[in-house]
Amino acid sequence: MSTPWSLDGFELVCGLEVHVELTALRTKMFSAEPIDFGGAPNTRVGPVSAGLPGSLPVVNGAAVEAAARLGLALNCDVAERCQFHRKNYFYPDLPKNYQISQYDVPLCHDGWLEIEVDGDDLRIGIERVHMEEDTAKSSHEGDTGRLHGADRSLIDLNRAGIPLLECVSHPDIRRLEEAQAYLRELVAIARALGISNARMEEGSIRCDANVSVRRPGEEYGTRTEIKNLNSVRSVGRAIAHEAERQVRLLQDGGNVVQETRHWDEDRGVTETLRRKETLADYRYFPDPDLVAIVHPAGRVEQLRASLPELPAATRSRLVEVGVAASQAATIVAGDLVRWFDEAASMGAAPDAIGNWLAGEVTGQLGAAGLEPADSGMTGAHVGELLGLIADGSLSNALAKQVLEGVIEARGAKSPAQVAQERGLEQVSDEGELRAIVEQVIADNSDTVESIRGGNDKAIGALVGQVMKATRGQADPTLTNQLLRELIG
């Protein structure tokens, strides 16, 4: 069990604001313009997301449902009545110079997320989940391509209006690992609900951290908001850096300024965003163009009943059928549950599936830089592979090579096909193997003598020789058996 973050008597107080882009939806939050992440700039835009004079928003019903389901998965109350508000501020990536969002009556509120860190189970409180629209994308032309020092900026409106869910936690986080576990679990939940592919590298899930420090028992300290956290690892590093920065500042007699800071991954530091971040007055008021959203109790129960198996339940289920807990966690976090279930339905043993998915499959996909969804592989491939191992056609070693081949072919070839094409079938024919074993024995009389003399371990060398002669395809169990039989 590990202890909370602490430095010179200061403790960490951290909350996370996570934005989830609803990549599973087909249209934007307030208009029927299509969502398409690959589109050329400004080709997925209509009057509404361009904020043209006279345009009006109409709510995407599927987005509301997705938001309610996320809230319920996070144990929130779904508001019987909620409203969209306008958040007014001027910025070039905001076509209307206001963002349609939610203010004091959000869709979901007062929930929690259970996480496990180093054997501790704890709850991080969730203040709210609300709906809003994404902003346009600006790119900057200048020497560095960054905001500062740019000569001018270019605006692409494709992203403007894409549905976003904002999830705000209470400042309950006390350890870096908690922040990371919280984020990972939120990712897993979003994917399990099928509302977003939740990929930090792609920006379909974004995390800002609110960080402050204090001596235990004292009032909350002034907090800063850290932006530009592009991976779970960055989240941990940035919080650690910022907390230490604040402690040193306070020890030097300074004050923490309430501001937004930008995390620089390369240099490992946070720095003030030079954009004027005076306490903004967003002049929130209910959006007169959008009417209230009502969720009667019956509807909420309907939604709750429709929730799929959530990650925590999936992990338990996997453990119950014999998968190691850490493997279950890897499988759920790695989006491999569907493959597990499919392989299991084909008759593969759960613990074997668990080993393979959490081990070799995760490793090889990671090495190839692929997410399961992009690999072209299926759970049927996994099931088939395990079947070939079980019936003796492949050894574990050979199966690893076959897996490589399936991944390389992006799933276009089945394991059986790859094995055949590459001549990777295990040699299990006793007659064939016996002949080879006899040959190896004949060629290695010294080693054989050593084994007969009691040096049992030396048999490994002979197994190796048999493997060499069969290009690694000899059935290891049978090989061992034959060697012992023939050596005596």
Next chain:
Amino acid sequence: MRSLVTATATELARRLDAGEVAAREVIDAHLDRIAAVDDSVGAFLEVTADHARARADEIDSRRAAGDDVPATAGVPIAIKDLFCTTGIPTTAASRILAGWRPPYDATVVRKIADAGLVMVGKANMDEFAMGSSTENSAYQPTRNPWNLDRVPGGSSGGSVAAVAGLMAPLAVGTDTGGSIRQPAALTGTVGLKPTYGRVSRYGIVAFASSLDQAGPIARTVEDTALLHQVISGHDPLDSTSIPEPVGDVMARLRDGVDGMRIGVVNELSGEGYEVGVSARFDESLRRFESLGATIVEASLPHAPYGLPAYYLVAPSEASSNLARYDGTLFGIRVDGETSAEMSANTRAAGFGVEVKRRIMIGTYALSAGYFDAYYQQASRVRTLILRDFERAFADVDVLVSPTSPTVAFPLGDKTADPLAMYLNDVATVPASLAGIPALSLPNGVDEAGLPTGLQIMAPTLREDLALRVAWAFEQDLGFSPIPVGHNTVAVP
């Protein structure tokens, strides 16, 4: 030619449908009329002559081919320059949208085209619909066809002037605090503000979203009902659009007022209103009685707070709606070192004084620390006014008042005093805040021969009732909408 431009839309439709006259003839007659008089009136910012002739020719071919063509196809209409018209400049009478050509049509514009009505031009208005005299237009003032030295009212001044000046039998305007009714009253025309949500706001440049409503303007009640039928109805592109079907607005138009109870709103009648306005109003009440209606007293206790509440709610919504005009994606641009400077410079150069004034008031009313006392309190007063109307309508069928405290005033008379200008809306604003339908029709002229207007307010969704009461009154009064008197527009 005279008969074509003085005819009602209903009459023109009958003749067009019967094949007695070609659409091209009708359109040419009106375009000629515009060419003859609009230099002195200034009703139009843009005359869409080529578009109109092309549409007219198309309609004539289709009629000749025996196609199914609406009876109204070929009737001309003026469209306030607040409605988006594809490829045709839509400026909201502001410099900031100078030359802006929308890439899409407002739903109302589409419905108008589907009915075969032919747009002859984009009508002048107060900039961003903010004003009561059309003097806030960045481009030109509009003059009242009844007296060219006087204002036509606003903000739909160009629309009513086009109709009163016989340049089109129909016009579509917008009403946020009285912007159809007040100018209709000042120009002897009929104007209706429908129930909020009855007519789609999609494609209408927004001023105050919870108040804006498009509505018909014509010289007769029947024509007004006809246009209302065309433009009203549910629109899935507008979330505030009422799903309830409109029904046949004209089904009971001629049923009369015998046995109806008509309430005179205490707080909106007489005090501070011009002599001629009050006199014509009193006569109107007697006329209703002679038609078999019962006149009763009615009270809207919070009505006096309507105008103050309106001048908090409307500017607040406007300050947000107009934030998008910053030189980034559309409209004019005035350069700056940074994008913030560029947008501030663009807005300073592009917006007129009244617009800036309202943006500042609205920004203030929404700001932290003031929100509750200003915007929220005004919104609470709005609830109280709504309840006042509900209570009043439990006892009467419709409510009446003079539309405007004054007749048309001289250009320049009130431009120096914004508050004096705002007071023009004192009688029209309560119905706007409550979202109920309200109509203005001419009830005579004052001692100088300038038109006065009668306002009829009906319960939510009951435009048909307001129109029915108006029709009975109109038939009995026999008011002639052709301008007559001192310094009028040239009459054909």
Next chain:
Amino acid sequence: MLAQLAVTDDEVAGWTDELNKILAYAEQVGEVAAEDVSPTTHPYPLDNVFRPDEPGPVLDRDVLLAGGPETTDDRFVVPRIVAEE
């Protein structure tokens, strides 16, 4: 300034009086006792107005950019967002 309007000092001086008068007039709403009254934002009571998640038309890019004050062939251009040091 929150309203993002570039105003000169002269203009501000000229307008302050007028704005104060208008606000004083509007402040009359404060005379109404309304603590227990809920505010009205939408005069006609509607709720749950939704649209199905079905893609619709978009604007042709050239048409969209044609309305822009300054553009490249695929994007809108704005001056630097952060001032030079």
